[in-house]
Amino acid sequence: MDILIYYTSWLLLLCGAFFCAVGGLGILRLPDFYSRQHAAGITDTLGAALLLIGLILQAGLSLVGIKLVMILLFLLFTSPVATHTIAQAALQSGLKPKLAEKERDG
Amino acid sequence: MSDFWGLYNYWIAIFLMMVGFYNVIARGNLIKKLIGLNIFQTSVFLLYISMGKVEGGSAPIVGAGISSFSNPLPHVLILTAIVVGVATTSVGLALVVRIKEAYGTIEEDELIAQESVTQ
Amino acid sequence: MFVAAMIGVLITMLLALVRAVLGPTVYDRILAVNMFGTKTVLLIAVLGFLTGRPEFLDLALVYVLINFIGTIAILKFVHYGDMSHSGQETS
Amino acid sequence: MSNFVDIALLAFLALVALAVTRTLNLFATVALTGIYSLLMASIFTTLDAVDVAFTEAAVGAGISTVLFLATMALTTSHEKPHHHHNWAAIMATLITGSALVYGTLDMPHFGDPQAPIHQHVAPHYIEISPNEIGVPNMVTSVLATYRGYDTLGETAVIFTACMAVLLLLQRDRRGGNRNVMAVPDADQRRGGQSMQHAMILRVFSKFFIPLIFLFGLYVQFHGDYGPGGGFQAGVIFASGFILYTLVFGLEKARQVIPPRTLQALVAFGLLLYAGTGIATLVMGGQFLEYKALAHEATHGEHLGILFIELGVGITVAAVMTTIFFTFAGRGRS
Numbered sequence: 169m170d171i172l173i174y175y176t177s178w179l180l181l182l183c184g185a186f187f188c189a190v191g192g193l194g195i196l197r198l199p200d201f202y203s204r205q206h207a208a209g210i211t212d213t214l215g216a217a218l219l220l221i222g223l224i225l226q227a228g229l230s231l232v233g234i235k236l237v238m239i240l241l242f243l244l245f246t247s248p249v250a251t252h253t254i255a256q257a258a259l260q261s262g263l264k265p266k267l268a269e270k271e272r273d274g
Numbered sequence: 275m276s277d278f279w280g281l282y283n284y285w286i287a288i289f290l291m292m293v294g295f296y297n298v299i300a301r302g303n304l305i306k307k308l309i310g311l312n313i314f315q316t317s318v319f320l321l322y323i324s325m326g327k328v329e330g331g332s333a334p335i336v337g338a339g340i341s342s343f344s345n346p347l348p349h350v351l352i353l354t355a356i357v358v359g360v361a362t363t364s365v366g367l368a369l370v371v372r373i374k375e376a377y378g379t380i381e382e383d384e385l386i387a388q389e390s391v392t393q
Numbered sequence: 394m395f396v397a398a399m400i401g402v403l404i405t406m407l408l409a410l411v412r413a414v415l416g417p418t419v420y421d422r423i424l425a426v427n428m429f430g431t432k433t434v435l436l437i438a439v440l441g442f443l444t445g446r447p448e449f450l451d452l453a454l455v456y457v458l459i460n461f462i463g464t465i466a467i468l469k470f471v472h473y474g475d476m477s478h479s480g481q482e483t484s
Numbered sequence: 485m486s487n488f489v490d491i492a493l494l495a496f497l498a499l500v501a502l503a504v505t506r507t508l509n510l511f512a513t514v515a516l517t518g519i520y521s522l523l524m525a526s527i528f529t530t531l532d533a534v535d536v537a538f539t540e541a542a543v544g545a546g547i548s549t550v551l552f553l554a555t556m557a558l559t560t561s562h563e564k565p566h567h568h569h570n571w572a573a574i575m576a577t578l579i580t581g582s583a584l585v586y587g588t589l590d591m592p593h594f595g596d597p598q599a600p601i602h603q604h605v606a607p608h609y610i611e612i613s614p615n616e617i618g619v620p621n622m623v624t625s626v627l628a629t630y631r632g633y634d635t636l637g638e639t640a641v642i643f644t645a646c647m648a649v650l651l652l653l654q655r656d657r658r659g660g661n662r663n664v665m666a667v668p669d670a671d672q673r674r675g676g677q678s679m680q681h682a683m684i685l686r687v688f689s690k691f692f693i694p695l696i697f698l699f700g701l702y703v704q705f706h707g708d709y710g711p712g713g714g715f716q717a718g719v720i721f722a723s724g725f726i727l728y729t730l731v732f733g734l735e736k737a738r739q740v741i742p743p744r745t746l747q748a749l750v751a752f753g754l755l756l757y758a759g760t761g762i763a764t765l766v767m768g769g770q771f772l773e774y775k776a777l778a779h780e781a782t783h784g785e786h787l788g789i790l791f792i793e794l795g796v797g798i799t800v801a802a803v804m805t806t807i808f809f810t811f812a813g814r815g816r817s
Contacts, residue, residue: 249684356544360547368648403492
C-alpha cells in the first residue's frame, strides 16, 4: 500500500510539472490575451492541483498535509476569481478577442 | 570556478544595487527613482541574507533532528528593515504626490525648468 | 522526483516572466504576474519537501492571499483608476 | 539542488531588474516589481530566511505594489521617454559596481560556516537562546529580547513615517470635510463602472476576507513556534483591509474602521510596547527585561514577547491601513 501511494505521488508530481510547463509554453506562444488565459488556466488548476495532491500523498495525514489541502482549496478559489476578473476588465476596456474570421478576410 | 559560484550571490546583489543606482541617478521620473531606490534596498537585503546562510544549515527554528542552523541575526535585521523600508517609501510617495499637486509634473527636468523661471 | 517537479515549476516561472516582460497589453502582464504568483506558491511547497523541512507551508499560504490582493489591486487601478481606459499601452 | 534553485532564481531576478529599467510604462514597471518581490521572497526561502520571506512577500507583492499604484493614480502612469543614454550615469554605475565586485573577492564564500559573521553572537543565539528564552523560533526570540531596544526603535520609525504621510497628504479635517461630503462618492458617480458590480469578486471577497484575518491572528500568535510574528501579522491584517477597500470602496471601509480609531491604534501599539518596558522597570527588572514579569524566567519571557509582538502587530497593521486610506482618500475631492 505504501509503495502504491509512493508511486502514485511520483506520477502526480511529474504530471503536474508537465502540465505547468505546457501552460507556460502556452502563455508564451498563443496569439492573443484571451487564448493565453486558457494556458494560464491549465497551470493554475490542473498543474497546481496535481502537484499539490502529489505532495499531499507524500505528507500523509499530518499538519503539513492539512496545510497543503488548505493551499489547494485557496488556489482553487482565488485563481478562477482572479482570472475571471482580469478577463472581465479586459473585455470591458474594449480589448477584442482575435477571431479566425479576420484572418480569412484579411 | 568555485570562486565564481562562491561569490555569485554577492555579485547578483551588486548587479541589482547598480541597476537601482542607475535608475535613481539617471532617470528623471520621480516614481521611477523610487522604484530604483526599492531595488537598491532589496539588493542590500539579499546581501545580508546571503551572508547569513550556512552550507547544510536549516531555517533557524528548532525542530526535531536538526542541529545546524543558518545565522538568525541577519534575518532579524532585515525583517524589521523591510517593514521600515515600505513605511519610508510611502513617505517618499507622499512627497511625490505633493510635488505633482504643486508643480503639475513629476519629471525632474521640467521641475528644474519651472524653478529657474520663478527665480 | 521533487527535483523534476521543481524544474517544471522553474521553467514555467521563466516562461511567465518572459510574457510579463513582453506585454503587449496591460492585461497580458497582469495575467502573467498572477500566474507567476501561483507558481511561486508551488515552488515554496516543493522546496519545503526538497530541503526536508516541509513545515513552513504558512509561507505558501500567505503567497496565495497576497497574490490575489496584488492582482485585484493592479486591476482596480488599471481599469478604474483615472487613466488608461484601454488595454493598449501607448509606449 | 537547493543551490541550483538559488542560482536560477537569482538569474531571473537580474532579468526582471533589467526589464524594470527598460520599461517606460509605469504600470508595467509596477507589475514587474511585483514579480521581483515574489522572486526575492522565494530566494529568501531557499536561503533559510523564512521569516524574512514571509515579510517580503506580504510587503513587497502586497502593500508596496498597492502604494505605488495609488501614487500613480494621483500622478501619472507614463515616464517621459529619453532619447539619449546618460553616459555619465552609466560610467558612475560601472565604476562603483567594479569597485564593489573587487571588494567581494576577499569575502568568505557563500555558505562558509567559518565566516566571521557566524563566529560572534550567532552561536549564542543558536545554542543558548532556545533554552534561555524558551521560544523555538530564534528569529522571534532575538527580535523581541536580545534586540528589543532595536525593535522598539524600528516600531517608532514606522509610527513616525505614518505621521509624516498624514501631515503630507491628509486633507484638513474641518475645511476638507465639507468638500468630501459635497462631492458624491467617486464610485457612485461612475454608476456601474466601479468594481462593485463585479459580482463574483464581491461574493468571494466576503468569504475570503475573514479567512485573511483568521490567518493573520494565527501568524501573530504562532510566531514563537514557526515563521511569523507581529510585523508579518500586521502586514497581513492591513492587506485584508486593503482588499476590502478595493472591492467595496473607501467609504464603506471607513465605516468599518474609522480613521480616528486607526490613528488611536497606531499610537496604542507603540505605547503597549514601551509600556511593557516600563512594566518590567516597575516590577524590578531593567527596561524590557521580561524575566521580571513573572516568577519563572521563561514564563516572563513568553509574556513579554506576547505583549511586544502584539504591540508591533497593532502598530504595523494600523500604520499600513492608515497610509493606504490616506493615499486612496487623496484622489476623491
